[in-house]
Amino acid sequence: MKKLTLILICIATLGLASCKKDTIVQSANNLTIIKYIEPNQWKLSDDGYTYYATINESRIDPRTFEDDGILTYISRGDNNTYEQLPFVYNVDAYSYVIRQGSIEIDIQSSDNQDTTPIKPTTRTRVKIVLIESAQ
Structure with missing residues:
Protein backbone atom coordinates (compact mmCIF):
# COMPACT_ATOMS: atom_id res chain seq x y z
CA MET A 1 0.00 0.00 0.00
CA LYS A 2 2.87 2.33 0.86
CA LYS A 3 4.51 1.60 -2.48
CA LEU A 4 1.31 2.39 -4.37
CA THR A 5 0.91 5.69 -2.50
CA LEU A 6 4.54 6.60 -3.16
CA ILE A 7 4.18 5.79 -6.88
CA LEU A 8 1.01 7.93 -7.13
CA ILE A 9 2.77 10.87 -5.39
CA CYS A 10 5.72 10.58 -7.81
CA ILE A 11 3.42 10.55 -10.84
CA ALA A 12 1.47 13.55 -9.55
CA THR A 13 4.71 15.45 -8.86
CA LEU A 14 6.05 14.74 -12.35
CA GLY A 15 2.72 15.75 -13.87
CA LEU A 16 2.63 19.08 -12.02
CA ALA A 17 6.30 19.85 -12.67
CA SER A 18 5.84 19.45 -16.41
CA CYS A 19 3.19 22.24 -16.69
CA LYS A 20 4.27 25.00 -19.04
CA LYS A 21 4.06 28.59 -17.82
CA ASP A 22 3.69 31.39 -20.35
CA THR A 23 4.32 35.06 -19.71
CA ILE A 24 2.17 37.32 -21.84
CA VAL A 25 3.25 40.93 -22.15
CA GLN A 26 1.09 43.37 -24.06
CA SER A 27 2.68 46.52 -25.38
CA ALA A 28 0.89 49.68 -24.35
CA ASN A 29 0.56 52.90 -26.29
CA ASN A 30 2.21 55.39 -23.94
CA LEU A 31 2.64 59.05 -24.82
CA THR A 32 5.10 61.60 -23.41
CA ILE A 33 4.24 65.30 -23.71
CA ILE A 34 6.62 68.17 -22.91
CA LYS A 35 5.15 71.55 -21.94
CA TYR A 36 6.60 74.76 -20.47
CA ILE A 37 5.41 77.18 -17.79
CA GLU A 38 6.85 80.68 -18.04
CA PRO A 39 7.37 82.67 -14.81
CA ASN A 40 4.53 85.09 -15.67
CA GLN A 41 2.04 82.17 -15.99
CA TRP A 42 2.13 81.39 -12.24
CA LYS A 43 -0.90 82.88 -10.47
CA LEU A 44 -1.36 83.36 -6.73
CA SER A 45 -4.65 82.08 -5.30
CA ASP A 46 -7.04 84.52 -3.64
CA ASP A 47 -6.08 83.29 -0.17
CA GLY A 48 -2.36 83.74 -0.94
CA TYR A 49 -1.46 80.12 -0.05
CA THR A 50 -0.98 78.59 -3.51
CA TYR A 51 0.83 79.45 -6.73
CA TYR A 52 -0.72 77.54 -9.62
CA ALA A 53 -0.33 77.23 -13.37
CA THR A 54 -2.71 75.48 -15.73
CA ILE A 55 -1.47 73.47 -18.71
CA ASN A 56 -4.13 72.85 -21.34
CA GLU A 57 -3.81 69.45 -23.00
CA SER A 58 -6.55 68.19 -25.31
CA ARG A 59 -5.13 64.65 -25.27
CA ILE A 60 -6.47 64.25 -21.74
CA ASP A 61 -9.87 63.39 -23.15
CA PRO A 62 -12.70 61.71 -21.20
CA ARG A 63 -11.43 58.19 -21.97
CA THR A 64 -7.84 59.02 -20.97
CA PHE A 65 -9.04 60.86 -17.86
CA GLU A 66 -11.15 57.91 -16.66
CA ALA A 93 5.16 71.34 -1.65
CA TYR A 94 4.64 70.70 -5.38
CA SER A 95 1.53 68.79 -6.47
CA TYR A 96 -0.85 68.54 -9.40
CA VAL A 97 -4.53 68.25 -10.21
CA ILE A 98 -5.77 66.50 -13.34
CA ARG A 99 -8.94 67.55 -15.13
CA GLN A 100 -10.30 66.62 -18.52
CA GLY A 101 -8.30 68.76 -20.93
CA SER A 102 -5.80 70.19 -18.42
CA ILE A 103 -3.30 69.69 -15.62
CA GLU A 104 -2.82 72.25 -12.85
CA ILE A 105 0.55 72.44 -11.08
CA ASP A 106 0.28 73.75 -7.50
CA ILE A 107 2.99 75.10 -5.18
CA GLN A 108 2.16 75.52 -1.49
CA SER A 109 4.35 76.31 1.50
CA SER A 110 4.81 73.49 3.99
CA ASP A 111 5.97 75.99 6.65
CA ASN A 112 3.36 77.11 9.19
CA GLN A 113 5.39 80.26 9.93
CA ASP A 114 5.68 81.48 6.35
CA THR A 115 2.58 80.36 4.44
CA THR A 116 3.34 82.14 1.15
CA PRO A 117 5.05 79.80 -1.33
CA ILE A 118 8.05 80.85 -3.41
CA LYS A 119 7.12 81.81 -6.98
CA PRO A 120 9.34 80.30 -9.70
CA THR A 121 11.44 82.95 -11.47
CA THR A 122 12.60 80.79 -14.37
CA ARG A 123 10.88 78.68 -17.02
CA THR A 124 9.63 75.32 -15.75
CA ARG A 125 9.60 72.30 -18.05
CA VAL A 126 6.79 69.81 -17.44
CA LYS A 127 6.75 66.20 -18.64
CA ILE A 128 3.35 64.52 -18.81
CA VAL A 129 3.25 60.77 -19.41
CA LEU A 130 -0.05 59.22 -20.49
CA ILE A 131 -0.04 55.48 -19.84
CA GLU A 132 -2.72 53.61 -21.71
CA SER A 133 -4.51 51.00 -19.65
CA ALA A 134 -4.94 47.58 -21.22
CA GLN A 135 -8.52 46.66 -20.30
Whole structure:
Protein backbone atom coordinates (compact mmCIF):
# COMPACT_ATOMS: atom_id res chain seq x y z
CA MET A 1 0.00 0.00 0.00
CA LYS A 2 2.87 2.33 0.86
CA LYS A 3 4.51 1.60 -2.48
CA LEU A 4 1.31 2.39 -4.37
CA THR A 5 0.91 5.69 -2.50
CA LEU A 6 4.54 6.60 -3.16
CA ILE A 7 4.18 5.79 -6.88
CA LEU A 8 1.01 7.93 -7.13
CA ILE A 9 2.77 10.87 -5.39
CA CYS A 10 5.72 10.58 -7.81
CA ILE A 11 3.42 10.55 -10.84
CA ALA A 12 1.47 13.55 -9.55
CA THR A 13 4.71 15.45 -8.86
CA LEU A 14 6.05 14.74 -12.35
CA GLY A 15 2.72 15.75 -13.87
CA LEU A 16 2.63 19.08 -12.02
CA ALA A 17 6.30 19.85 -12.67
CA SER A 18 5.84 19.45 -16.41
CA CYS A 19 3.19 22.24 -16.69
CA LYS A 20 4.27 25.00 -19.04
CA LYS A 21 4.06 28.59 -17.82
CA ASP A 22 3.69 31.39 -20.35
CA THR A 23 4.32 35.06 -19.71
CA ILE A 24 2.17 37.32 -21.84
CA VAL A 25 3.25 40.93 -22.15
CA GLN A 26 1.09 43.37 -24.06
CA SER A 27 2.68 46.52 -25.38
CA ALA A 28 0.89 49.68 -24.35
CA ASN A 29 0.56 52.90 -26.29
CA ASN A 30 2.21 55.39 -23.94
CA LEU A 31 2.64 59.05 -24.82
CA THR A 32 5.10 61.60 -23.41
CA ILE A 33 4.24 65.30 -23.71
CA ILE A 34 6.62 68.17 -22.91
CA LYS A 35 5.15 71.55 -21.94
CA TYR A 36 6.60 74.76 -20.47
CA ILE A 37 5.41 77.18 -17.79
CA GLU A 38 6.85 80.68 -18.04
CA PRO A 39 7.37 82.67 -14.81
CA ASN A 40 4.53 85.09 -15.67
CA GLN A 41 2.04 82.17 -15.99
CA TRP A 42 2.13 81.39 -12.24
CA LYS A 43 -0.90 82.88 -10.47
CA LEU A 44 -1.36 83.36 -6.73
CA SER A 45 -4.65 82.08 -5.30
CA ASP A 46 -7.04 84.52 -3.64
CA ASP A 47 -6.08 83.29 -0.17
CA GLY A 48 -2.36 83.74 -0.94
CA TYR A 49 -1.46 80.12 -0.05
CA THR A 50 -0.98 78.59 -3.51
CA TYR A 51 0.83 79.45 -6.73
CA TYR A 52 -0.72 77.54 -9.62
CA ALA A 53 -0.33 77.23 -13.37
CA THR A 54 -2.71 75.48 -15.73
CA ILE A 55 -1.47 73.47 -18.71
CA ASN A 56 -4.13 72.85 -21.34
CA GLU A 57 -3.81 69.45 -23.00
CA SER A 58 -6.55 68.19 -25.31
CA ARG A 59 -5.13 64.65 -25.27
CA ILE A 60 -6.47 64.25 -21.74
CA ASP A 61 -9.87 63.39 -23.15
CA PRO A 62 -12.70 61.71 -21.20
CA ARG A 63 -11.43 58.19 -21.97
CA THR A 64 -7.84 59.02 -20.97
CA PHE A 65 -9.04 60.86 -17.86
CA GLU A 66 -11.15 57.91 -16.66
CA ASP A 67 -9.18 54.87 -17.83
CA ASP A 68 -5.48 55.66 -18.16
CA GLY A 69 -2.58 56.55 -15.88
CA ILE A 70 -1.26 60.12 -15.94
CA LEU A 71 2.18 60.87 -14.46
CA THR A 72 3.62 64.35 -14.13
CA TYR A 73 7.22 65.48 -13.66
CA ILE A 74 8.76 68.95 -13.54
CA SER A 75 12.19 70.33 -14.20
CA ARG A 76 12.56 73.37 -11.93
CA GLY A 77 14.60 75.95 -13.80
CA ASP A 78 14.28 73.93 -17.03
CA ASN A 79 17.51 72.05 -16.25
CA ASN A 80 18.40 68.46 -17.11
CA THR A 81 16.63 66.83 -14.17
CA TYR A 82 13.03 65.83 -13.56
CA GLU A 83 11.27 65.38 -10.24
CA GLN A 84 8.04 63.39 -10.08
CA LEU A 85 5.11 65.19 -8.51
CA PRO A 86 4.21 65.36 -5.68
CA PHE A 87 7.38 66.34 -3.78
CA VAL A 88 8.68 68.94 -1.31
CA TYR A 89 11.65 71.19 -2.06
CA ASN A 90 12.92 74.12 0.03
CA VAL A 91 9.74 74.01 2.24
CA ASP A 92 7.45 74.26 -0.82
CA ALA A 93 5.16 71.34 -1.65
CA TYR A 94 4.64 70.70 -5.38
CA SER A 95 1.53 68.79 -6.47
CA TYR A 96 -0.85 68.54 -9.40
CA VAL A 97 -4.53 68.25 -10.21
CA ILE A 98 -5.77 66.50 -13.34
CA ARG A 99 -8.94 67.55 -15.13
CA GLN A 100 -10.30 66.62 -18.52
CA GLY A 101 -8.30 68.76 -20.93
CA SER A 102 -5.80 70.19 -18.42
CA ILE A 103 -3.30 69.69 -15.62
CA GLU A 104 -2.82 72.25 -12.85
CA ILE A 105 0.55 72.44 -11.08
CA ASP A 106 0.28 73.75 -7.50
CA ILE A 107 2.99 75.10 -5.18
CA GLN A 108 2.16 75.52 -1.49
CA SER A 109 4.35 76.31 1.50
CA SER A 110 4.81 73.49 3.99
CA ASP A 111 5.97 75.99 6.65
CA ASN A 112 3.36 77.11 9.19
CA GLN A 113 5.39 80.26 9.93
CA ASP A 114 5.68 81.48 6.35
CA THR A 115 2.58 80.36 4.44
CA THR A 116 3.34 82.14 1.15
CA PRO A 117 5.05 79.80 -1.33
CA ILE A 118 8.05 80.85 -3.41
CA LYS A 119 7.12 81.81 -6.98
CA PRO A 120 9.34 80.30 -9.70
CA THR A 121 11.44 82.95 -11.47
CA THR A 122 12.60 80.79 -14.37
CA ARG A 123 10.88 78.68 -17.02
CA THR A 124 9.63 75.32 -15.75
CA ARG A 125 9.60 72.30 -18.05
CA VAL A 126 6.79 69.81 -17.44
CA LYS A 127 6.75 66.20 -18.64
CA ILE A 128 3.35 64.52 -18.81
CA VAL A 129 3.25 60.77 -19.41
CA LEU A 130 -0.05 59.22 -20.49
CA ILE A 131 -0.04 55.48 -19.84
CA GLU A 132 -2.72 53.61 -21.71
CA SER A 133 -4.51 51.00 -19.65
CA ALA A 134 -4.94 47.58 -21.22
CA GLN A 135 -8.52 46.66 -20.30
